[in-house]
Amino acid sequence: MLLIRPVPFSDESLESYIMRLAESNGYIKASGFWSAIRQTFDKSGIEHFNIPEKLASVNPYLAKRSSSLRIKALHHLSTLSNLEPLPLLELAIFRSANPYCTNAQAVIHNGKTLPRQFIVSSPAICPDCLQESNYIRQIWSFWPYNRCHIHAKPLINVCSCGEKISVYKDQAIGICQYCNVAYEKLKSTVSNEVDLIISTWLVGIENHELPNVSQSHKFGLVLWWLKLRTLDLSEFNSNEFVAFFSDWPNGFYAFLEQKRDRFLEYGSKPMHQARFKDVYDDLLLISAKLPSPRFNENIVLTAIFCFFNDSIISKNNEFLSLRINSIEAAILLNTSTEQVAALVDLGELKSHIRIKSGEFMNLHQYAFELGDLFFLWQAGFQTEYSNLSVLTSRW
Numbered sequence: 592m593l594l595i596r597p598v599p600f601s602d603e604s605l606e607s608y609i610m611r612l613a614e615s616n617g618y619i620k621a622s623g624f625w626s627a628i629r630q631t632f633d634k635s636g637i638e639h640f641n642i643p644e645k646l647a648s649v650n651p652y653l654a655k656r657s658s659s660l661r662i663k664a665l666h667h668l669s670t671l672s673n674l675e676p677l678p679l680l681e682l683a684i685f686r687s688a689n690p691y692c693t694n695a696q697a698v699i700h701n702g703k704t705l706p707r708q709f710i711v712s713s714p715a716i717c718p719d720c721l722q723e724s725n726y727i728r729q730i731w732s733f734w735p736y737n738r739c740h741i742h743a744k745p746l747i748n749v750c751s752c753g754e755k756i757s758v759y760k761d762q763a764i765g766i767c768q769y770c771n772v773a774y775e776k777l778k779s780t781v782s783n784e785v786d787l788i789i790s791t792w793l794v795g796i797e798n799h800e801l802p803n804v805s806q807s808h809k810f811g812l813v814l815w816w817l818k819l820r821t822l823d824l825s826e827f828n829s830n831e832f833v834a835f836f837s838d839w840p841n842g843f844y845a846f847l848e849q850k851r852d853r854f855l856e857y858g859s860k861p862m863h864q865a866r867f868k869d870v871y872d873d874l875l876l877i878s879a880k881l882p883s884p885r886f887n888e889n890i891v892l893t894a895i896f897c898f899f900n901d902s903i904i905s906k907n908n909e910f911l912s913l914r915i916n917s918i919e920a921a922i923l924l925n926t927s928t929e930q931v932a933a934l935v936d937l938g939e940l941k942s943h944i945r946i947k948s949g950e951f952m953n954l955h956q957y958a959f960e961l962g963d964l965f966f967l968w969q970a971g972f973q974t975e976y977s978n979l980s981v982l983t984s985r986w
């Protein structure tokens with residue numbers, strides 16, 4: 592079985608490749624092929640639940656019980672012929688052990704990290720791409736990519752028959768299961784310029800509007816921006832996103848200043864009694880991992896540091912006394928909360944809460960002052976991954 596093996600495209604999705612495998616090996620229906628595959632698993636002794644009923648759920652990140660058993664099953668599938676193993680694992684999307692900020696789950700595909708909530712289970716398609724080569728591009732599943740960066744047209748998610756397109760439920764690749772039309776015949780409209788800028792940027796092509804950072808960080812920035820504005824995915828506004836990041840970091844600094852002014856005007860307590868959180872909400876928590884916590888891979892944390900350093904700390908004003916807790920201190924120092932506790936023990940960092948000997952500090956207690964953190968930083972607090980090393984040229 593599986594004697595004919597098409598070569599996968601580097602940007603192809605795993606489901607698409609399996610559908611093409613079915614076609615090349617004489618199966619008219621992808622679902623028939625998938626049932627046959629499942630039967631071979633019954634005989635192989637590997638537990639059946641590793642292979643899902645539906646091809647659309649084949650990726651390891653979707654495994655309900657154990658993604659490592661799913662990976663084992665994919666490995667088995669890739670060796671079903673006596674030829675070289677099939678390149679299935681290279682195309683797969685895996686769970687990542689490292690969540691984003693505030694516990695947003697992450698997945699890994701081909702060395703890229705992105706938020707799990709950004710994966711679209713039933714991607715829209717570009718008819719022109721399908722006409723050039725009939726396979727499903729993985730990037731079509733990565734929200735907010737919604738414009739083909741090659742043909743500059745919107746992806747289409749509804750067939751001309753009016754049904755929603757479900758590419759992995761179709762019996763043959765690129766053919767509507769309801770009306771049998773080939774998707775390559777569908778017509779798309781002219782694209783919105785701003786959406787195209789975002790899609791082109793996400794795919795890894797440099798542009799002048801948006802920050803030139805790694806692809807993983809780009810998806811991290813989209814997630815961060817949504818959290819900063821407390822928006823759902825459905826509320827994402829591409830015009831506002833591009834306007835915000837095209838003036839980076841000035842737009843962000845203006846946002847931080849606005850927050851400060853609002854607190855000074857409407858805050859319920861004087862600044863010297865306030866917590867960092869009172870003024871800036873969860874800013875540090877949402878910015879901590881995008882997906883990296885390191886300054887040179889996280890433009891948001893770098894901007895936060897520069898903002899406080901330049902416009903607040905250097906003027907020696909009352910923001911120095913903003914209270915932060917151990918979790919926020921660990922984010923700023925890019926270290927662990929245990930290390931923060933050790934710095935207190937060593938007398939390097941002053942705790943404003945008295946801890947009896949033998950007791951531990953509660954991580955959520957607002958024991959530190961922002962100013963102390965900055966002075967400690969500047970005094971040369973270093974760990975192997977210290978953020979300071981990226982900014983030492985400033986001092």
Ligand SMILES: [Zn+2]
Binds near residue numbers: 717718721740741
């Ligand atoms: Zn296209």
Ligand SMILES: [Zn+2]
Binds near residue numbers: 750751752753754771
């Ligand atoms: Zn149709």
